[in-house]
Amino acid sequence: xxxxxxxxxxxxxxxxxxxxxxxxxxxxxxxxxxxxxxxxxxxxxxxxxxxxxxxxxxxxxxxxxxxxxxxxxxxxxxxxxxxxxxxxxxxxxxxxxxxxxxxxxxxxxxxxxxxxxxxxxxxxxxxxxxxxxxxxxxxxxxxxxxxxxxxxxxxxxxxxxxxxxxxxxxxxxxxxxxxxxxxxxxxxxxxxxxxxxxxxxxxxxxxxxxxxxxxxxxxxxxxxxxxxxxxxxxxxxxxxxxxxxxxxxxxxxxxxxxxxxxxxxxxxxxxxxxxxxxxxxxxxxxxxxxxxxxxxxxxxxxxxxxxxxxxxxxxxxxxxxxxxxxxxxxxxxxxxxxxxxxxxxxxxxxxxxxxxxxxxxxxxxxxxxx
Numbered sequence: 347x348x349x350x351x352x353x354x355x356x357x358x359x360x361x362x363x364x365x366x367x368x369x370x371x372x373x374x375x376x377x378x379x380x381x382x383x384x385x386x387x388x389x390x391x392x393x394x395x396x397x398x399x400x401x402x403x404x405x406x407x408x409x410x411x412x413x414x415x416x417x418x419x420x421x422x423x424x425x426x427x428x429x430x431x432x433x434x435x436x437x438x439x440x441x442x443x444x445x446x447x448x449x450x451x452x453x454x455x456x457x458x459x460x461x462x463x464x465x466x467x468x469x470x471x472x473x474x475x476x477x478x479x480x481x482x483x484x485x486x487x488x489x490x491x492x493x494x495x496x497x498x499x500x501x502x503x504x505x506x507x508x509x510x511x512x513x514x515x516x517x518x519x520x521x522x523x524x525x526x527x528x529x530x531x532x533x534x535x536x537x538x539x540x541x542x543x544x545x546x547x548x549x550x551x552x553x554x555x556x557x558x559x560x561x562x563x564x565x566x567x568x569x570x571x572x573x574x575x576x577x578x579x580x581x582x583x584x585x586x587x588x589x590x591x592x593x594x595x596x597x598x599x600x601x602x603x604x605x606x607x608x609x610x611x612x613x614x615x616x617x618x619x620x621x622x623x624x625x626x627x628x629x630x631x632x633x634x635x636x637x638x639x640x641x642x643x644x645x646x647x648x649x650x651x652x653x654x655x656x657x658x659x660x661x662x663x664x665x666x667x668x669x670x671x672x673x674x675x676x677x678x679x680x681x682x683x684x685x686x687x688x689x690x691x692x693x694x695x696x697x698x699x700x701x702x703x704x705x706x707x708x709x710x711x712x713x714x715x716x
Contacts (some may be wrong), residue, residue, distance in 0.1 A: 354415075358413065358415070361406070364406075365420055365421060366420075368399060368403060368406065369403070369420060369421060371399050372396075372400070372403055372424050372428065373427065373428075374389060374392040375395060375396040375428070376427065376428045377389050377392070377393075378392055378393020378394075378396070378647050378649060379393065379431065379647060379648065379649055379651070379652035382619055382649055383612070383615035383616045383618075383619050384619055387612050387615055387616060390612075390615040390648065390649065391608075391611070393647035393649070394611070394647070396645070397435065397645075397680065400435075403425055404421070404425075406420075407421045431647055433663060434646035434647065434651075434660070434663060435645075435647065435670070435681070436668065436669060437667040437668055438667070439665055439666060450714065451713060452488065452712070452715065453484070453486045453488075453712050454487070454488050454489075454490075454572070454685055454687075454711050454712075454713060455481070455484065455486035455488070455490070455708055455710045455711075456574065456639040456640050456641070456683055456684075456685060456709050457481075457489065457491055457492075457704070457706065457708040458493050458576070458640075458683065458704060458705070458706035459491055459492070459493060459703075459704045459706075460493050460706065461494075461495035461530060462495055462502070463704075464704070471501065473703050474501075474502070476701070476703050477703050477704070478508075480699055480703075480708060481508065481512070481708075482511045484708075485512070487537045488534065488537070488538070488572050489512075489534070489535050490534045490572065490639055490640055491532060491534070491535075491574070492532055492555065492574070492640060492641045492706075493530070493532075493555055493576075493704075494519065494530065494531055494532055494533040495528070495529070495530050496519070496533075497528045498526070498527055502528075505519060508533075509535070512535055513537070514536065514537045516535065516536040516538065516540045517534065517535040517540075518540060518543040518559060518561050519531060519532075519533040520532050520533070520545050520557070520559055522552065522553050522554065522557065523553050530555070531555065532555065532557060532559050532576060533559075534559055534561050536561060536572075538563040540561045541562050541564050542561070542562040543559070543560065543561045543562070544559070544560055545557060545558070545559055546558040546560065546625060546628055548575075548577070548578070548621040548624060548625075549617075555579075556576050556578050557576060558573055558574070558575045558576070558621075558625055558628075559573070559574045560572065560573045560574070560628075562634065568715055570634050570636060570637065570715060571629075571634050571636035572636070572637045572639070573625065573629065573636060573637065573638040574639060574640045575621075575625060575638060575639070575640035575642065576640055576641045577617075577621050577640075577642045577644065577650060578614045578618045578643060579643055580610050580614045580643065614643065615644075615648070615649070618642070618643065618644055618648075618649075619649055619650055621650075622650045622653045622654050623653070625638070625654070626653065626654065626656075635687075635690045635691060635715060637685065637686065637688070637691070638654060638658065638684075638686045638687075639683075639686070639709075640683065640684070641683050642654065642682055642683065642684055643682050645681065645682065646662075646670070646680075646681055651684065654684075657688075657689070658687060658688060658689070659686065659688075659689060659691060660684065660685075660686050661684070661685040661686065661709075661711040661713075662684065662696055664696065665693050665696035665711070666696045666698075669681070671698070671707075672698055672706055672707045672709055673705065673706055674702050674705055674706070675705035675706075683706055685709055685711045690715060690716050691714065691715055691716070692713065692714040692716065693711060693712075693713060694711075694712040694713065695710075695712040696711045697709075697710055697711075698710075
């Protein structure tokens with residue numbers, strides 16, 4: 347490649363300064379997994395922007411290649427510096443979805459079912475039936491639900507439906523909002539006997555779905571624990587989504603709305619940091635191997651996800667492939683659902699079932715306990 351950097355055109359110089367700025371932002375995003383938002387909240391926004399910064403850097407690589415310029419090394423080196431972050435966001439492995447867990451393995455599934463309805467829609471029987479069909483097809487040994495809805499009787503008695511599909515009577519349902527006919531909360535169902543269970547309160551709001559459940563199960567002679575988490579939601583209102591849609595569609599932004607969204611993101615970053623610390627402290631006293639799965643509401647480049655994964659195997663990093671996108675709503679359109687396990691587990695398989703029903707895709711992983 348013959349370098350032409352000695353005779354940069356005016357456009358080249360403009361692009362070079364833009365590339366310097368983009369690289370600086372990309373390098374800052376690498377600090378997000380280790381910078382506590384409670385102290386360095388601004389860094390968390392760079393971590394959130396990592397996918398866009400990565401795409402921008404790739405565009406600059408193409409530009410400098412077309413210009414046959416040595417400046418192509420600038421974005422290449424910046425991407426290479428963050429190789430570990432890249433591996434957490436993009437899987438360079440191949441995975442396969444098998445029907446039913448192989449013998450001697452434990453199939454874990456996590457699914458934010460959004461009360462068994464499509465995002466932004468009312469309850470409809472077809473959505474409920476399609477969600478149940480997915481669970482029936484993949485037959486998880488243990489499944490954790492966030493935003494779980496069930497009526498006491500009738501066709502929306504989801505507790506009864508899940509029990510029937512999985513052929514089990516073992517479950518733990520913590521109700522955060524309820525009345526005499528229906529309830530909303532979090533639930534874990536298990537094909538193995540549950541010998542203990544509990545709730546870790548993450549939010550002072552007793553009606554909030556941002557909490558953590560756990561169950562201790564016995565498989566043969568082995569006992570292990572499964573945590574199902576729902577970390578702090580951003581809590582965007584309809585007007586926030588309309589603003590995001592307007593910005594993405596028309597490119598129009600206003601300072602007031604931007605500040606409002608930024609404030610909500612900042613609060614959520616900080617709360618998730620504290621919630622993860624609380625879960626990790628609880629797990630550190632666990633006498634058994636354990637699995638942490640659920641809706642983290644944060645990206646692979648975030649402090650919350652990085653702290654939660656310390657000392658654990660991230661199933662996506664072990665066996666995942668592609669972008670790993672688990673959220674299909676309006677924002678954030680990233681990987682925000684995870685399965686992590688103690689190192690005594692071997693991750694045999696991982697896959698995301700990309701079927702738009704809830705605003706989340708179900709995530710499934712086969713684990714072997716040594």
